[in-house]
Amino acid sequence: xxxxxxxxxxxxxxxxxxxxxxxxxxxxxxxxxxxxxxxxxxxxxxxxxxxxxxxxxxxxxxxxxxxxxxxxxxxxxxxxxxxxxxxxxxxxxxxxxxxxxxxxxxxxxxxxxxxxxxxxxxxxxxxxxxxxxxxxxxxxxxxxxxxxxxxxxxxxxxxxxxxxxxxxxxxxxxxxxxxxxxxxxxxxxxxxxxxxxxxxxxxxxxxxxxxxxxxxxxxxxxxxxxxxxxxxxxxxxxxxxxxxxxxxxxxxxxxxxxxxxxxxxxxxxxxxxxxxxxxxxxxxxxxxxxxxxxxxxx
Amino acid sequence: xxxxxxxxxxxxxxxxxxxxxxxxxxxxxxxxxxxxxxxxxxxxxxxxxxxxxxxxxxxxxxxxxxxxxxxxxxxxxxxxxxxxxxxxxxxxxxxxxxxxxxxxxxxxxxxxxxxxxxxxxxxxxxxxxxxxxxxxxxxxxxxxxxxxxxxxxxxxxxxxxxxxxxxxxxxxxxxxxxxxxxxxxxxxxxxxxxxxxxxxxxxxxxxxxxxxxxxxxxxxxxxxxxxxxxxxxxxxxxxxxxxxxxxxxxxxxxxxxxxxxxxxxxxxxxxxxxxxxxxxxxxxxxxxxxxxxxxxxxxxxxxxxxxxxxxxxxxxxx
Numbered sequence: 340x341x342x343x344x345x346x347x348x349x350x351x352x353x354x355x356x357x358x359x360x361x362x363x364x365x366x367x368x369x370x371x372x373x374x375x376x377x378x379x380x381x382x383x384x385x386x387x388x389x390x391x392x393x394x395x396x397x398x399x400x401x402x403x404x405x406x407x408x409x410x411x412x413x414x415x416x417x418x419x420x421x422x423x424x425x426x427x428x429x430x431x432x433x434x435x436x437x438x439x440x441x442x443x444x445x446x447x448x449x450x451x452x453x454x455x456x457x458x459x460x461x462x463x464x465x466x467x468x469x470x471x472x473x474x475x476x477x478x479x480x481x482x483x484x485x486x487x488x489x490x491x492x493x494x495x496x497x498x499x500x501x502x503x504x505x506x507x508x509x510x511x512x513x514x515x516x517x518x519x520x521x522x523x524x525x526x527x528x529x530x531x532x533x534x535x536x537x538x539x540x541x542x543x544x545x546x547x548x549x550x551x552x553x554x555x556x557x558x559x560x561x562x563x564x565x566x567x568x569x570x571x572x573x574x575x576x577x578x579x580x581x582x583x584x585x586x587x588x589x590x591x592x593x594x595x596x597x598x599x600x601x602x603x604x605x606x607x608x609x610x611x612x613x614x615x616x617x618x619x620x621x622x623x624x625x626x627x628x629x630x631x632x633x634x635x636x637x
Numbered sequence: 638x639x640x641x642x643x644x645x646x647x648x649x650x651x652x653x654x655x656x657x658x659x660x661x662x663x664x665x666x667x668x669x670x671x672x673x674x675x676x677x678x679x680x681x682x683x684x685x686x687x688x689x690x691x692x693x694x695x696x697x698x699x700x701x702x703x704x705x706x707x708x709x710x711x712x713x714x715x716x717x718x719x720x721x722x723x724x725x726x727x728x729x730x731x732x733x734x735x736x737x738x739x740x741x742x743x744x745x746x747x748x749x750x751x752x753x754x755x756x757x758x759x760x761x762x763x764x765x766x767x768x769x770x771x772x773x774x775x776x777x778x779x780x781x782x783x784x785x786x787x788x789x790x791x792x793x794x795x796x797x798x799x800x801x802x803x804x805x806x807x808x809x810x811x812x813x814x815x816x817x818x819x820x821x822x823x824x825x826x827x828x829x830x831x832x833x834x835x836x837x838x839x840x841x842x843x844x845x846x847x848x849x850x851x852x853x854x855x856x857x858x859x860x861x862x863x864x865x866x867x868x869x870x871x872x873x874x875x876x877x878x879x880x881x882x883x884x885x886x887x888x889x890x891x892x893x894x895x896x897x898x899x900x901x902x903x904x905x906x907x908x909x910x911x912x913x914x915x916x917x918x919x920x921x922x923x924x925x926x927x928x929x930x931x932x933x934x935x936x937x938x939x940x941x942x943x944x945x946x947x948x949x950x951x952x953x954x955x
Contacts (some may be wrong), residue, residue, distance in 0.1 A: 364667065464796075468733050468735065470733050471724040471725060473724070489724075490724045490725070491718050492715075493657035493658065496657055497653070497656035497796035497797060499654070502653040510718075512717070526729045538797075561940065596644050596646060596647070596652075596938075598647065602946055603950050605797070608789070608795055610795045611794075614791035614809045615737075615791045617806040618788065618791065619787060621814065622674075622787060625674075625813065625814075625847060629681045633678075633690060634681075
C-alpha cells in the first residue's frame with residue numbers, strides 16, 4: 340500500500356498524543372460518521388501470528404479465556420467468546436492415502452488460517468432479537484452491545500447465525516466485537532487491523548473494501564488459485580437468507596464449513612411472522628371448538 | 638428426503654452457541670401456555686357456557702394467576718443481570734418475539750389480576766356487579782392468553798438454533814395444542830373433583846382433540862427436521878429420545894384414555910383423571926425436551942451445517 344501524503348507531516352517517532360484522523364495514515368481511510376466501515380479479511384495472507392487476537396485483548400482489556408492447549412492444532416483459542424473477539428482458525432490440509440501425510444506443497448501452503456470475528460451483518464439477527472435495545476447500529480454501520488442497557492437475557496446468543504455473541508459469566512452481559520467503536524470515534528483504525536503485519540485484515544469503507552476484495556480474487560485466479568472466493572460480500576456465500584452483506588467479510592480458498600462458517604445462514608427474524616401467525620390461527624381454531632363444545636347450554 | 642451432513646467440520650467444534658436457557662425457561666413456557674389457554678377457556682365458558690360453567694370459569698381465572706405470578710418471576714430469575722428486568726419494556730421491537738412476549742405477558746398479567754381480583758371479591762363479599770368487571774377484563778386477558786400460549790414457539794424459532802429454526806409453523810402448532818390440552822386437562826381435573834361432570838366431559842373432548850392436533854403437529858415438525866438434515870445429526874441423543882416420548886406416548890396415551898373415558902360416561906372418571914395428569918406431565922416434558930434438543934442441535938456442527946445449506950433457503954419448510 341502507498342504511504343499517505345500526510346505521513347510527511349509526522350517525521351518524528353514519538354508523538355505527544357493521538358494524531359488527528361490517524362486511520363488515514365495507517366489504513367488510508369478517514370473515518371466519518373454516517374459511512375459504512377468494516378473489515379476485509381484475506382485469509383490467503385494470514386500467517387497465523389495471532390497479533391490481532393492479542394491487539395484486541397490489549398485494547399479492549401479482555402481477560403484470557405483459557406491458557407491450556409486444545410491439542411487439535413495451533414488454535415489454542417478455540418472459538419469466539421464473550422472475552423475473545425478475534426479468533427484465528429488453523430486448518431492443516433493433510434489428506435494422504437491411509438491417513439499419512441501427503442506430499443507437502445511448497446511454502447507451507449497446506450495451512451489455512453483465518454482470523455474470525457463478529458460479521459457485523461447488514462441485517463443483524465442479534466440486534467433484531469434484542470428486546471432491550473442494548474444492541475444497536477452505530478454511526479459507522481457497525482453492531483455494538485450497549486453495556487449499560489443489556490440485562491443479560493441471552494436471546495442474542497442463539498439468534499446469531501455465526502455463534503459469535505456470548506454472555507459473560509463475570510458481569511452477566513452479552514459481549515462481542517465492537518469493531519473498536521471507541522477507536523473509530525477517535526479516528527483510529529481498529530486494533531486488530533492496525534496490528535496485522537501482512538494486511539490480511541484490512542479496514543476501510545465497505546464499498547472500497549468490496550472492490551478491493553473482488554480485485555484480489557481476480558488476481559488470485561490469475562495466479563492459479565482457482566478456489567479463491569469471497570464470503571459475505573453481496574451475492575456470495577454467507578450473505579444469504581436476507582442477512583444482506585456482512586460488514587466483516589472474508590476471502591476463502593476452501594469450503595466455508597472448513598473454517599467453521601455456515602454456507603447459507605439466514606435472518607432469524609423472518610421466522611417471527613409465520614410462526615406467530617400459525618400459532619394464533621391454531622388458537623383461534625381451538626377457541627371456535629371450545630365455543631362449540633362449551634356453548635351448548637340450556 | 639435429505640441425509641445427514643457429511644462434509645467437513647472444524648475439528649468437530651460447535652459452529653453455533655447454544656442458548657443460555659434451561660429448565661426455568663422450559664417451565665415458564667409450560668406455565669405460560671397452561672395459564673394463557675386456561676384464561677381463554679374460562680372466558681369462553683363465561684360468555685357462552687351459562688350457569689353450569691361458572692365453576693370452571695372461576696377455576697380458569699385462578700389458574701391464569703399461576704402464569705401471572707410465576708411467569709415474570711421465572712423470567713427475571715433467568716436474566717443474567719436481573720436488576721435490569723425493566724429494560725424489557727424500554728422499547729417494542731416487532732422483530733423480536735421476546736420483546737413482543739414481554740408486552741403480551743404484561744398485558745396478560747395486569748388483566749388477569751383484575752379478572753381474578755374481581756372474581757374473588759364477587760365470591761367473598763357478594764359484590765355480584767364486579768363479575769361484569771371480571772368479564773370485561775377477561776376478554777383482553779384471554780386474547781393475550783392465546784398469544785402467551787404460542788409466542789414462545791416464535792421466540793425459539795426466530796433464532797439460528799437448528800432444531801427450533803427449521804419448523805417455525807409446526808412448533809407454534811405444537812405449543813398451541815399442548816397449551817390448550819394442558820389447560821383443558823387441568824380444568825377437567827377440577828371439574829371432576831368439585832364441579833359439573835358434564836362440563837368435565839366437554840373439557841375432556843377438547844383435550845382429546847388438542848392432543849391429536851399436537852400429535853399431528855409433532856409429526857410435521859419431525860418431517861421438517863428430517864428434510865433439513867437436522868434430525869440425522871441429533872438421532873440417538875437423550876433430548877431427541879425425550880422429545881419422541883413426550884410427542885408420541887405423551888399425546889397418544891392420554892388421548893386414548895380421554896377417548897375411553899368419554900365412551901365410558903360416568904364410569905370414566907378415573908380414566909379421565911389419569912389422562913389429565915399424563916397430559917399435564919407430558920406438556921412439561923415436551924417443552925423441556927424441545928429446549929434441550931435445540932441447545933444440543935446448536936452444539937453439533939453436523940446439525941447447524943445441515944441447516945445452513947443453500948437447498949434449505951429461503952423457506953425451510955414445506
